[in-house]
Amino acid sequence: MATYRQTLKNALVVCQQAGINEMLARRLMLELTEQHHLNLYLVDDEEIETIIFTEFQIGIERLCQHEPLAHILGYEWFFGRKFSVSKDVLVPRDETEELIGHILSDIDELFGQGELVCADIGTGSGALAITLKAEEPRCLVWASDISEEALGIARKNAKDLSSEVRFVLGDMAQPLIDLQVKLDICISNPPYIKNSENVERSVVDFEPHVALFGGYDGLDLYRRLLDQAPLLMKERSMMAFEMGFDQLESLRNEVEMRFPDSRIEFKKDINGKDRMCFVYFNC
Numbered sequence: 001m002a003t004y005r006q007t008l009k010n011a012l013v014v015c016q017q018a019g020i021n022e023m024l025a026r027r028l029m030l031e032l033t034e035q036h037h038l039n040l041y042l043v044d045d046e047e048i049e050t051i052i053f054t055e056f057q058i059g060i061e062r063l064c065q066h067e068p069l070a071h072i073l074g075y076e077w078f079f080g081r082k083f084s085v086s087k088d089v090l091v092p093r094d095e096t097e098e099l100i101g102h103i104l105s106d107i108d109e110l111f112g113q114g115e116l117v118c119a120d121i122g123t124g125s126g127a128l129a130i131t132l133k134a135e136e137p138r139c140l141v142w143a144s145d146i147s148e149e150a151l152g153i154a155r156k157n158a159k160d161l162s163s164e165v166r167f168v169l170g171d172m173a174q175p176l177i178d179l180q181v182k183l184d185i186c187i188s189n190p191p192y193i194k195n196s197e198n199v200e201r202s203v204v205d206f207e208p209h210v211a212l213f214g215g216y217d218g219l220d221l222y223r224r225l226l227d228q229a230p231l232l233m234k235e236r237s238m239m240a241f242e243m244g245f246d247q248l249e250s251l252r253n254e255v256e257m258r259f260p261d262s263r264i265e266f267k268k269d270i271n272g273k274d275r276m277c278f279v280y281f282n283c
């Protein structure tokens, strides 16, 4: 049997031939050894355990079929926590961690002490809602999704991470409007890819299209949520969205058309791409 190092080295060649990013193979090996309570850097030159070898080879085959690593593992890390994922939810992305970071600093800057009523619209795996509750326990957090399967995963994640979130099934903010909930903070990472856009195989073949595609310009779900905002938001409140890198002007337009007096801010992600939009009402 080969060592961990040699096994990984062989896999990198296979990945390269299949056009798969070799970082994925490295992460797969790191996660599998970690699951078996081994530190890869300490055991690198030891003979690989049979069970890890088998799991790793199966994983590499799946990666070469363009399956997302998170589907192979059954989880993805988000803001330092492990979230279960399945084909029914969007895999949480690094960019979305940045959105939470900005919201947490806005909470410190703009809102005083006391409870804040918040919602994550289209929660998917629950990553945004659960992280917000875990990082800022004074928030009362609602989360909606139109997919019952997604809510099943989100509920499991909330339970596993001991985070208390109120989940509701329905279209965007409608279930909250029906309950007459009024929000201080509304967060959403809606589907924003243009229907016509070319998307990587690992995304388009494996992730739920209901979480990806947002109509001809990708903004259908923002329009819906912005139309719902007057019934949903408190007088003094904020909305925070993730968005596509090329949607700054079109999204600004949608917001300004409806809320000419609001303050709008855009932020770039770590790759320098326009990625987040913040709308402030009276704050």
Ligand code: GLN
Pocket: 090, 093, 189, 190, 191, 192, 193, 203, 211, 212, 213, 242
């Ligand atoms: N960031 C995701 C992607 O590029 C899309 C997420 C979304 O539509 N909300 O695959």
